[in-house]
Amino acid sequence: MKSKISYVITALLAVGVITGCKSTSEKREDLTPKVQEAKAEFLKSDPSLQAIFDKAAGYVIFPSIAKGALGVGAATGTGQVYEKGKAVGQAAMTQVTIGFQAGGQAYSELILFEDQTALDNFKKGNAELSAQASAVAVTAGAAANAKYEKGLMVLTMTKGGLMYEASVGGQKFSYTPY
Numbered sequence: 569m570k571s572k573i574s575y576v577i578t579a580l581l582a583v584g585v586i587t588g589c590k591s592t593s594e595k596r597e598d599l600t601p602k603v604q605e606a607k608a609e610f611l612k613s614d615p616s617l618q619a620i621f622d623k624a625a626g627y628v629i630f631p632s633i634a635k636g637a638l639g640v641g642a643a644t645g646t647g648q649v650y651e652k653g654k655a656v657g658q659a660a661m662t663q664v665t666i667g668f669q670a671g672g673q674a675y676s677e678l679i680l681f682e683d684q685t686a687l688d689n690f691k692k693g694n695a696e697l698s699a700q701a702s703a704v705a706v707t708a709g710a711a712a713n714a715k716y717e718k719g720l721m722v723l724t725m726t727k728g729g730l731m732y733e734a735s736v737g738g739q740k741f742s743y744t745p746y
Contacts, residue, residue, distance in 0.1 A: 594646045596746065599631075600655065603648045606631035606676045610725060620714070620721070624680040626651040626687040628659050628741075632727065636672040641665040645677065649743060651687060657745040659690075663738065674727040679720055686719025690743060697722065697739040 606629050611617055621627065626649065633645030643663040648655045661677070681687035689695055697720070714721050 594658070596648075596655070596658070599646065599648055599658065602631040603629045603655075606678075606725075609676065610678055610723065613725060617723075620680060624721075625682065625684045626656075627678060627680045628690070630659070630661055630677040633661060633675050633677055634672075635663070635675070637665065637669040639666075639669065641667075641669050643739075647677070649691065655746060657691065657743055659744075660742045662740050676725045676727060678723040678725075680716075680723075682716040682719045682721065689719070690741065691745070693742060695720065695741050 610629075611621075628647050628649045630645040630647035633643055635641060635643035641664065643661070643665075645661045647659045647661065649657045649659050679690075681690060686695075714723060
């Protein structure tokens with residue numbers, strides 16, 4: 569019983585951290601250079617991504633997602649949504665995971681939209697990545713193995729930290745147009 573109570577308290581604390589840390593109002597002029605730098609890093613790691621960028625209906629880049637866990641994990645990040653090469657809005661990502669996990673990590677995340685329907689669904693707030701969604705870690709040639717799932721292709725690039733994880737959880741997004 570005591571372990572169940574501590575587990576519930578830990579879960580509530582993680583949700584509280586996510587809610588408190590969620591920053592959806594980062595200034596556009598501060599966010600844009602970070603997003604452009606992250607895009608350049610993705611392309612530097614795998615130049616073949618350029619062809620995917622060119623064909624995609626749009627994309628969102630989260631230049632820095634912070635993730636931490638000890639049994640219950642939480643992650644949050646702010647990014648920019650692009651359509652036809654222009655920034656059209658800001659996105660926020662939150663994630664809560666449960667399982668065997670410990671540590672902290674920072675990473676960048678790129679979500680590409682296969683078609684206008686997928687992009688519009690994201691902008692309407694109808695996009696979530698389930699626990700089963702697979703993200704491809706970007707390395708040279710990674711784009712060749714990446715596939716769209718339900719109109720979304722997810723790529724990640726580790727920035728630092730160490731995380732041991734065998735967990736279940738999903739990502740939830742919100743969108744604010746410029």
